[in-house]
Amino acid sequence: MRYWIAGLGLLLTMGQTALSAPSSPSPSSQQQPVVEPSSLPDPMQLMQNMQVAYHNLNYELSYIRVRQGAVEPIRLFHAKIGSEEVVHRIYLNGPSRETVRRGDTVAFYQFGRTPYSIKAKHLPGVFETLSDISLTQLEENYDVLVAGKSRIAGRPAQVIRIVPRHEGLYGLYLWQDQETALPLRVDTVDRHGNLVEQLMVVGILTYDQPTDWMKQLLNITFPPVSQSESPKSSVSWQFDWKPQGMTLVSQDQHQLAITKQSVNYAKLSDGIFDVSVYVNPVTENTTLNGELVRLGATSLHSIERDGLEITVVGEIPPHTASLIAESVRILPDIGHNPEEKSHE
Numbered sequence: 001m002r003y004w005i006a007g008l009g010l011l012l013t014m015g016q017t018a019l020s021a022p023s024s025p026s027p028s029s030q031q032q033p034v035v036e037p038s039s040l041p042d043p044m045q046l047m048q049n050m051q052v053a054y055h056n057l058n059y060e061l062s063y064i065r066v067r068q069g070a071v072e073p074i075r076l077f078h079a080k081i082g083s084e085e086v087v088h089r090i091y092l093n094g095p096s097r098e099t100v101r102r103g104d105t106v107a108f109y110q111f112g113r114t115p116y117s118i119k120a121k122h123l124p125g126v127f128e129t130l131s132d133i134s135l136t137q138l139e140e141n142y143d144v145l146v147a148g149k150s151r152i153a154g155r156p157a158q159v160i161r162i163v164p165r166h167e168g169l170y171g172l173y174l175w176q177d178q179e180t181a182l183p184l185r186v187d188t189v190d191r192h193g194n195l196v197e198q199l200m201v202v203g204i205l206t207y208d209q210p211t212d213w214m215k216q217l218l219n220i221t222f223p224p225v226s227q228s229e230s231p232k233s234s235v236s237w238q239f240d241w242k243p244q245g246m247t248l249v250s251q252d253q254h255q256l257a258i259t260k261q262s263v264n265y266a267k268l269s270d271g272i273f274d275v276s277v278y279v280n281p282v283t284e285n286t287t288l289n290g291e292l293v294r295l296g297a298t299s300l301h302s303i304e305r306d307g308l309e310i311t312v313v314g315e316i317p318p319h320t321a322s323l324i325a326e327s328v329r330i331l332p333d334i335g336h337n338p339e340e341k342s343h344e
Contacts, residue, residue: 052181106119116223141166146159157176170316188296277324279330301324303326
């Protein structure tokens with residue numbers, strides 16, 4: 001077992017930097033060593049190395065998520081046991097919250113709520129989406145560039161810049177550990193380079209073999225998988241516009257796992273960022289009309305039209321969320337499965 005962790009002074013320094021994120025310089029303005037173009041590594045090879053490491057090494061990452069001045073500590077455990085991946089994420093502040101993935105099933109546990117499972121190939125989060133995205137899809141929607149070298153949590157790191165080819169989406173800066181190829185930090189930035197959300201590792205443990213605890217997780221009984229999808233939607237609707245590069249992944253009516261409310265739902269994605277859209281009749285409990293809220297990289301916008309509430313929530317700029325909500329068109333044929341209409 002090998003262990004690295006940043007000292008207390010470094011952790012406090014990083015916490016202070018994170019808390020002042022809105023006024024701190026963007027990664028693009030930070031001093032980087034001068035590197036000759038001929039000596040730069042292939043950025044796509046670096047991305048592939050990270051994906052291999054993320055899925056195959058046995059490790060523990062202690063990291064913080066910073067958004068709008070709030071710092072949330074998180075711990076992630078990963079093991080490869082035979083051909084099976086086991087992942088355990090623990091949120092360290094507030095009421096107990098844990099998530100476990102085994103293969104293609106993810107179980108959610110939260111204090112005071114009934115545990116449930118869903119079918120998913122990875123946990124929510126940008127570390128996970130970057131580790132799973134098709135590199136072909138990544139190159140179609142983003143320019144991937146080597147941006148020099150830096151140091152995170154006392155570890156030498158390669159900096160990779162991921163720039164959207166289309167307007168209306170966020171960009172990323174990725175710091176990759178030079179020794180293990182694991183991600184050490186991801187900054188989500190707007191089109192001006194301003195920081196909107198950050199994940200930063202403050203300690204890494206790596207193991208030659210899976211730990212006993214991860215072996216136990218391989219055999220625990222998961223909560224039942226939520227059977228959420230309904231045979232057809234109660235409202236017929238489609239998008240007249242969506243951000244270029246985003247595709248319609250799914251559209252159906254299903255039951256929310258926590259509230260058991262039945263909703264008309266669609267999911268858009270470009271492989272890194274996901275957007276969920278809900279279209280449902282207005283009720284006396286509807287309270288979000290006209291709301292436009294941003295928490296870190298996540299925006300929520302809700303409008304009412306023709307007796308329906310249209311809500312958009314996802315990792316996109318607020319203006320893009322508004323455009324998606326306004327583009328939803330209600331079709332006259334109830335129960336009809338409309339074809340997706342793209343602006344491209």
